[in-house]
Amino acid sequence: MSFSRSLVLGLSGAALVAGALFAASHAEKNPAVEARKSLMQLMAFNLAPIGAMAKDEMPYDAETASTAAGNLLTLSRVSVGPMFPEGSDSFSRDDTRALPEIWDDMAGFSAHLSDLTAAAEAMVTAAGTDLDALKQAMQPLGGACGGCHKDFRQPE
Amino acid sequence: MRWLVRLAILALIVVAVGLWLTRPRTDAPDLLAGLVPDADNGEQVFHAAGCASCHQPEKATDETRLVLSGGQRFPSPFGTFAAPNISSDPEAGIGGWSALDLWNALHHGTSPEGRHYYPVFPYGSYTRMAPQDVVDLHAFLETLPADPTPNAAHDVPFPFSMRTALGGWKLLFLNDDWVMQGDLSPQLERGRYLVEAMGHCAECHSPRNLLGGLKTGADWMSGAPNPAGRGSFPDLTPPEMSWSESDLVEYFTSGFTPDFDTAGGHMALVVENLAHLPEADRAAIAAYVKALPLD
Numbered sequence: 111m112s113f114s115r116s117l118v119l120g121l122s123g124a125a126l127v128a129g130a131l132f133a134a135s136h137a138e139k140n141p142a143v144e145a146r147k148s149l150m151q152l153m154a155f156n157l158a159p160i161g162a163m164a165k166d167e168m169p170y171d172a173e174t175a176s177t178a179a180g181n182l183l184t185l186s187r188v189s190v191g192p193m194f195p196e197g198s199d200s201f202s203r204d205d206t207r208a209l210p211e212i213w214d215d216m217a218g219f220s221a222h223l224s225d226l227t228a229a230a231e232a233m234v235t236a237a238g239t240d241l242d243a244l245k246q247a248m249q250p251l252g253g254a255c256g257g258c259h260k261d262f263r264q265p266e
Numbered sequence: 267m268r269w270l271v272r273l274a275i276l277a278l279i280v281v282a283v284g285l286w287l288t289r290p291r292t293d294a295p296d297l298l299a300g301l302v303p304d305a306d307n308g309e310q311v312f313h314a315a316g317c318a319s320c321h322q323p324e325k326a327t328d329e330t331r332l333v334l335s336g337g338q339r340f341p342s343p344f345g346t347f348a349a350p351n352i353s354s355d356p357e358a359g360i361g362g363w364s365a366l367d368l369w370n371a372l373h374h375g376t377s378p379e380g381r382h383y384y385p386v387f388p389y390g391s392y393t394r395m396a397p398q399d400v401v402d403l404h405a406f407l408e409t410l411p412a413d414p415t416p417n418a419a420h421d422v423p424f425p426f427s428m429r430t431a432l433g434g435w436k437l438l439f440l441n442d443d444w445v446m447q448g449d450l451s452p453q454l455e456r457g458r459y460l461v462e463a464m465g466h467c468a469e470c471h472s473p474r475n476l477l478g479g480l481k482t483g484a485d486w487m488s489g490a491p492n493p494a495g496r497g498s499f500p501d502l503t504p505p506e507m508s509w510s511e512s513d514l515v516e517y518f519t520s521g522f523t524p525d526f527d528t529a530g531g532h533m534a535l536v537v538e539n540l541a542h543l544p545e546a547d548r549a550a551i552a553a554y555v556k557a558l559p560l561d
Contacts, residue, residue, distance in 0.1 A: 153526070154525060154526040154527070157522065157526040158526060161516065161522060161526060164516060164520075165510075165512040165513065165515075165516050166512060167512065248516070248519060248520040248522070249519055249520050249541055251520065252519070252520025252521040252522045252528060252537075253520070253521065253538075253541070255521070255522070255528045256521040256528040256529055256534050256537065259528050259530060259534065260530070260534045260535075261325070263530065265497065265530045265531035266497060266530060266531075
């Protein structure tokens with residue numbers, strides 16, 4: 111075997127291995143990433159009826175609104191620590207927008223989660239009161255969601 | 267040789283006329299004479315005009331949002347601009363400015379020293395602001411904290427480093443006519459003022475020509491690439507803009523999209539500002555968006 115031939119073979123072999131490693135690290139779903147995306151979907155699902163009432167697209171119903179707000183509050187209290195293992199940030203993976211800053215500033219991240227719990231608690235009260243109260247509670251709730259996204263989610 | 271002398275004289279005249287036409291403009295003090303400042307309205311103007319979005323420090327918190335010390339950087343095809351300190355510090359900020367200085371900056375893009383500002387400072391929109399609102403804004407800015415942070419220099423290479431040429435840009439693109447024309451309802455008129463003058467929405471959402479002038483007509487608000495090089499700003503005209511008027515009002519209030527995602531990037535800062543405005547103003551902006559596209 112000539113030197114150049116073995117060089118070509120060696121290089122293509124290395125490329126294959128690198129390609130496979132790359133594919134494995136990117137294509138394989140990470141359960142933690144999937145779990146936190148699911149948590150976001152559950153929140154969006156429960157925001158939907160509250161938002162529709164705030165936009166006057168759906169008649170106000172205290173029970174429906176309270177149930178949804180209660181679910182949001184429960185979801186805001188889920189311990190998300192295990193959903194954010196090392197290496198599951200947006201610089202390490204293609205399928206997440208979770209910025210590495212989360213891991214650099216866990217205290218700040220937790221503070222945002224506490225803000226969300228407080229806003230969800232206020233929504234539980236407001237949802238059971240009346241439509242005006244519900245509308246008023248949308249802004250702080252959206253502010254809590256957006257505040258964390260602003261600091262810790264990679265813009266699209 | 268005579269023709270050469272004539273040519274030289276002609277060239278001098280052309281340059282002189284050009285410099286005169288493109289000189290930094292200012293207005294005389296009588297323009298604002300008799301206007302009584304109202305700092306409360308100035309606060310509304312401040313939020314509607316989105317001053318804090320660019321002039322607040324990098325990664326501002328709720329506490330530092332109103333410390334307008336500048337420093338955020340804005341990359342563009344013409345270079346990277348650094349937002350200046352516009353806090354009330356008389357040295358580092360604009361605490362020494364008169365209301366007329368602020369008017370000349372917002373309306374003409376001219377600094378108190380008589381220099382052209384780069385249009386990254388969106389005076390192309392602010393030029394449509396009413397004199398009373400500028401006087402009120404000046405009064406409100408004086409109530410905000412002073413910060414000694416010195417201005418960072420822009421990183422703008424030649425030929426864009428020549429500010430004299432900005433006079434030509436202004437000649438071509440700076441005018442205070444409304445873009446949306448016609449007989450408008452009072453709500454749409456208010457929406458137009460908030461969108462075209464104060465909110466400066468088009469600065470991101472409208473495409474630009476090669477010289478950086480905003481395209482109007484059917485291109486107005488039809489989305490544009492992000493000058494920072496990544497991603498793009500959404501098209502606000504149908505069919506791409508499919509949100510209802512109440513979806514838009516909700517978005518401007520809480521930041522929630524119709525899918526209950528939240529506003530991202532710079533738009534998150536815009537929503538923070540809009541949340542300070544009365545609901546009628548957010549509804550007026552939504553009405554303007556739903557009145558697009560222009561002919």
